Amino acid sequence: MSHTNRVFLYGASGHAKVICEILEARHRTPGGLIDDNPLVTSLLEYPVYHNLQEVVLTTDDHFIISIGNNRIRKAVAAKLNAVKFTSAIHPAAVISPRSSVGEGTVVMANVTVNAQSNIGNHVILNTNCSIDHDCIVEDFVHISPNVALAGNVQVGEGTHIGIGACVLQNIRIGKWVTIGAGAVIIRDVPDYAVVVGNPGRVIKTNKP
Numbered sequence: 001m002s003h004t005n006r007v008f009l010y011g012a013s014g015h016a017k018v019i020c021e022i023l024e025a026r027h028r029t030p031g032g033l034i035d036d037n038p039l040v041t042s043l044l045e046y047p048v049y050h051n052l053q054e055v056v057l058t059t060d061d062h063f064i065i066s067i068g069n070n071r072i073r074k075a076v077a078a079k080l081n082a083v084k085f086t087s088a089i090h091p092a093a094v095i096s097p098r099s100s101v102g103e104g105t106v107v108m109a110n111v112t113v114n115a116q117s118n119i120g121n122h123v124i125l126n127t128n129c130s131i132d133h134d135c136i137v138e139d140f141v142h143i144s145p146n147v148a149l150a151g152n153v154q155v156g157e158g159t160h161i162g163i164g165a166c167v168l169q170n171i172r173i174g175k176w177v178t179i180g181a182g183a184v185i186i187r188d189v190p191d192y193a194v195v196v197g198n199p200g201r202v203i204k205t206n207k208p
């Protein structure tokens with residue numbers, strides 16, 4: 001059996017199901033998933049292993065961390081420092097040829113990334129989000145479905161932007177921020193803030 005270009009997913013979640021189907025749409029082969037939970041033995045039609053030692057890896061194999069929680073995704077990335085990561089981009093995503101997408105990053109269906117935006121490593125660009133020109137999205141960010149970032153927005157490491165939120169142009173959002181579902185961000189957001197509403201207001205602070 002050929003093992004060429006297998007992609008293993010770390011985390012057998014609903015999020016992993018979406019990534020499996022992106023790989024299928026790209027004619028790439030999910031080699032299986034790895035998850036700590038011994039009760040989960042398969043996901044879609046793919047086997048779930050319970051530690052890396054169960055998998056005979058080759059140098060052609062790549063990984064994606066299919067865990068939605070940004071902090072856990074970062075911790076797992078540090079633990080898996082010996083493997084090669086790959087990105088998965090749905091064929092129905094539109095990515096500017098002048099933009100970049102980092103390793104371990106997943107881009108769901110109907111995402112748009114416009115000119116000269118940089119998307120970091122292990123980022124989730126979820127279904128139908130829109131990243132306009134000149135944006136910087138740092139590592140371990142999750143941009144939820146239907147989020148719109150206007151031009152020249154920066155999003156710091158580990159930040160989660162909730163479903164349907166909008167961010168006006170030229171805004172700087174700090175690291176490990178949480179933006180609530182449907183929020184409208186009209187001014188810069190400090191590191192670790194939790195922001196909800198229209199206009200967005202800080203309601204509390206995430207633990208550093």
Ligand SMILES: CC(=O)SCCNC(=O)CCNC(=O)[C@H](O)C(C)(C)COP(=O)(O)OP(=O)(O)OC[C@H]1O[C@@H](n2cnc3c(N)ncnc32)[C@H](O)[C@@H]1OP(=O)(O)O
Nearest residue numbers: 126144145161162163178179180181182183195196197203
């Ligand atoms: C494919 C996928 O599934 S991707 C995942 C998509 N999911 C999301 O985007 C979820 C985003 N999460 C949210 O919006 C959450 O409500 C959070 C993170 C902002 C807050 O969650 P918690 O920390 O649990 O706060 P909690 O629910 O206690 O709410 C705190 C206060 O903020 C208010 N609040 C919470 N969320 C929102 C919101 N999105 N907009 C406006 N107000 C809100 C609550 O009503 C509450 O107000 P009160 O103190 O006056 O009663």
